[in-house]
Amino acid sequence: MKRLLILGGTFFQVPAIEYAKSQGYYVITCDYLPSNPGHRLADEYHNVSTTDKEAVLALARELEIDGILCFASDPAAPTAAYVSERLGLPGNGYEAVCQFGEKHLWRKFLAENGFCTPKARSYTSAGDIELTEWHYPVMVKPIDSSGSKGVTKVECGEKMAEAFEYALSFSRAGRIIVEEFVDRVGAQIGGDGFYGEERLDFVCFGDQVVDNNINGYVPCGMMFPSKISDELKQRIHNELERAIRLSGLRNLSFNLEVMIDKEGRIYLMEIGPRNGGNCIPEVIEQYSDVNMVALAVEAAMGKSLAVAPRYNDDFHAYYALHSEHEGHYHGYEVSAEFAGEITKEYIFLEEGAEIGKFTGSNQTIGILLLRFATREQMEGFFVEPNRYIKVVVE
DSSP states (O other): OOEEEEEOOSTTTHHHHHHHHHTTOEEEEEESOTTOGGGGTSSEEEEOOTTOHHHHHHHHHHHTOSEEEEOSOTTTHHHHHHHHHHHTOSSOOHHHHHHHHSHHHHHHHHHHTTOBOOOEEEESOGGGOOGGGOOSSEEEEESSOOTTTTOEEEOSGGGHHHHHHHHHTTOSSSOEEEEEOOOBSSSOEEEEEEEOSSSEEEEEEEEEEEETTTEEEEEEEEEESOOSOHHHHHHHHHHHHHHHHHHTOOSEEEEEEEEEBTTOOEEEEEEESSOOSTTHHHHHHHHHOOOHHHHHHHHHTTOOOOOOOOOOSSEEEEEEEOOSSOEEEEEEEEOTTOOSEEEEEEEOSOTTOEEOOSSSGGGOOEEEEEEESSHHHHHHHHHSHHHHEEEEEO
């Protein structure tokens, strides 16, 4: 049996574990949380942190693996690249993956290659920031966090130090980035794609949703398909393809975040070198019939699959269950007025578990996959989701 090491065992890695098992691969998982649900599905589990690249390399050598996969996890992507490069396994180079995964390196890559990108600087100390250099507002972010953790919009220099320390608390590398605020038009565009050997084989765009009552920078949902025009989709497709081709990355599953400004300029805010979290690959499969999980797993094992989208007429979304205040989780209630269908649920918390205010993806209670017959129903749900699906927090 071919042996595949999957980094992580959270609910988000479960689809990759299940698919790999269904194809006859011997699946090994690792992370530092033995209670994660994916480990119960794997053939073998090891308590090794997915961010400790030397420890994972030693484990991979010992187990004589045939492939390594980072699925829906930003922190694990450099580790997978490091191990595959050192052992000559299918995958991409460590430096190229880091370039896409760390915000300061990504902004530098974009600027050097003629892409639209906001002015950006990275810092390890708040004292190094020249406050008068910046035209406010600016965004302050960790260079290496995911799920919008540690992100702040800063309106004036007096708030910079506080935002810096907040961002720094979420950075494994101890570095933050300050960048110009992009005044976008419409929703932020998200989704996933797959770049093969020579071209962008597939990409699916969705419209990101946030809860402005809590934090306007933490996604709480994404609607598929995106409302943007076919002409704009093609322009974004071309920019994504050009960026990945220039990077040298190949057979790459990626997650994207794109903004459009009032001049119609395209900002590739992120091309994450791994599939998206929050079950985005599963939502895309429901809409397009493209198995993003299979593409990622087989690429990790050195195999390629044909991509033949078959879009359906329904409208699909994910919704991140969350709370506006701290408390204890006691389930959720679905109103009789809810016009959609919950096709799948992943609940991360036990009854009575503590939950915090939704200031980052680490406070997500669970993910619901939704289907709607019309766009009006889908958009109506996201105008006031608590009216239709109420989280009980006491």
